[in-house]
Amino acid sequence: MKQVLQHRIDSTFAHYDVNRNGVIELADVYALADRLLRAFGEPASSERGRELVEAYDRFWEMLVEHCDADRDGRIGPAEYRDAMIEAVVDNGPFGTDFLEIVQSLLDIADTNGDGRVDATEFQVLLKARGLSEAECGLAFAHLDTDGDGAISVQEYVAAVRDYYTNPAEDTPGSWLYPKALECTGLSH
Template identity: 25%
Template sequence: MTEDVKAQKFSTLFRWFDQNGDGRLTHDDLQNMAEMFAGLAREDDKENATAMRNAFETWWQLLLTHGDADGNGQISRQEFITVMEANVTHPQHFEAAVLAIVDALMRALAADKDGVLSLQEYVRMYDALGIPPEHSEPAFRRLDRDGDGSLSHAEFRAAITEFYLSPDPKAPGNWLLGPFA
């Protein structure tokens, strides 16, 4: 592997956030991601949609404050990797910037109030977020640790945490955004 595991995952995350592909993250990019996530909530679920938007804003402020080395209001891929490793994934920030999105998303998606995501719900969610089913279906199978055919809030939270924090190249959470080599 040419770059360490976390840097590889953060590069994948950067490409996903950089929806226009210009090689820079801006406030607009993070707001667009926030709207994609908030769009998964029911129309009357303002609380969870707002929580996701607020968490993405927190994330942007962390990126800008700790990662914009040249002060241009944009985050390069290398700046992103550096700030993700040093600041966003730091315990002081991780809950408010990343896990707050996960928690609001799970509350919003639990439309049937069972508190779990089925394979179909998971694939539909990631499809709406721009991750194709050919990636999300195998990811779901890896993340369903107890093999019951659904992802509990705890399993999903564990997968997200693994994606962001684990240096293990074999960690199931690495597959959240597609194949991990």
């Protein structure tokens, strides 16, 4: 059980280490934001683009605050693993900051502005994360726990917590990242 959860933490570290230099840095976080901007066809200079970049700035600040133990502006695998175990697995300090970031991310994903993130919109987000089209459909079906046809902040946050705390294979959180990434430790 613990090995599965640790592997998931290590897999998300690999996802965040976009340039593959063994640490998460601000440049990696901006690369993730850029990947989403491109996926949504949103220029960084637009209002929605600026909001996404600002959300990723807050995400970086949250990571540094909670994960960068030696305060060198770089988060190594052990720092990330220890912080994620404390913050998510042990119900630690990410709370409010994380909710704001998730809300910003879902606001960007709501491309038609109807206040909901439907399956098509969520698919863009997950494809940018490396899921196949088939995995996106399965992920949406698992994350839409109330069956209303949209992913809410609460559903997304619950899935993230589930990903880091529940080692089972077919839970909502188990669908947040590509199965190949989770199983092999490879990233996209």
